Amino acid sequence: MTAPDPAIAAINSDAVDCDADFSLPGWTYHDAEFHAAEMERVIRPSWQIVCHDSDLPAPGDFQTIYYLGESVIVIRGDDGLVRAFTNVCRHRAMRLVEGPAGCAKKLVCPYHAWTYGSDGSLQSVPMKADYPALRLEDNGLAPVALETWQGFHFVCLKPSGFPTPAEMMAPFEAEIAPYRFAEIRRMAPVRHRPRGVNWKTVGDNYSDNLHIPVAHDGLTRLVGDSYRIEAHGWVDRLSGEVAVSEKQNFWERFYAAYLPHVEHLPDEAQHRWLYFKLWPNMAFDIYADQIDFMQWLPTGPTSCLLREVAYALPDERREMKLARYANWRINRMVNAEDTWLISRVQAGMESRSFTTGPIATSEVCLRSFARKIRALIPQARLSHSPAAGRSKE
Secondary structure, eight states, X not given: OOOOHHHHHHHHSOXXXXXXXXOOOGXXXXXXXXXXXXXXXXXXXXXXXXXXXXXXXXXXXEEEEEETTXXXXXXXXXXXXXXXXXXXXXXXXXXXOOSXXXXXXXEEOTTTOOEEETTSOEEEOXXXXXXXXXXXXXXXXXXXXXXXXXXXXXXXXXXXXXXXXXXXXXXXXHHHGGGOGGXXXXXXXXXXXXXXXXXXXXXXXXXOOTTHHHXXXXXXXXXXXXXXXXXXXXXXXXXXXXXXXXXXXXXXXXXXXXXXXXXXXXXXXXXXXXXXXXXXXXXXXXXXXXXXXXXXXXXXXXXXXXXXXXXXXOOOOHHHHHHHHHHHHHHHHHHHHHHHHHHHHHHHHTXXXXXXXXXXXXXHHHHXXXXXXXXXXXXXXOSSOOSTTGGGO
């Protein structure tokens, strides 16, 4: 099943969610049948970030992403266009390329040497006369839907009505324009971090503002009580204003005090940490010194894979390099704290004692996400898991 249009219409409407004051029930964070339903109704029809256009500088350059049992290639063709295909030979389903990135003028199957162009067309087949019914033009690589927003490439296995990244981020175009997304370049390879938690546990934590002053001492020292969250349809906007305080440790104070001026940013953005969480499992962390994306891909009912990478505009100033290092030191601690938090939350979700929890009126992002899940999979309104087979209905 794919995301039904009536559910998406309900999400986009002003319809009241009768369960708005309660969280998603704990069983939805570990139940195998519910997970399968989520993959079909939430993840498969959603857009997933793969890479930035600068990661594909020349014809034949490719990046891959693996999720829901599909390996997808995003590749620049000889004509300069970027396309996406499943990483599967049309002959015997062999994987064509390995690894997260590479360059191939031709995609040659390592099993039987069927050869595809960078545009996905089947160009040659050994012993072609042995296949009397084979038409090369009918056996190109299977295409995957591709959208590009602000230089970033996204793929979707089965578009079914969810908004594209450009549509989700349309209200914020003016705010992010000064950051010059199209000109940024990758600072390091993509990091892959496996986590033994349900994918929603990661996303919930990202959008949770109430835990910041409790569990993130360093982040609290950096942004104080300026941290804000807002739910905007299919996007959550979070922000904090970096300021110097006497309680900060060395790297926090260094970053707050010595982050160099960035000419192309307005004054209000010079010390702002800005975050956008896009439906359902992606986020952009936007700082004056760099731009990161993070994505949490489900790998099972109680496991997921974090994909993270940092980008920045070229800037060789020594003070900017030190500021980026300080940023990394600060966020490394925040990530370690979050890793501990989500692991304990996941354990609690699997306790039979937990059904649903109350959600405060200020927890607008958690409310927005839970509303969408309940609209797409109505069984999520049940405090206890239904009988076997019911989550698939």
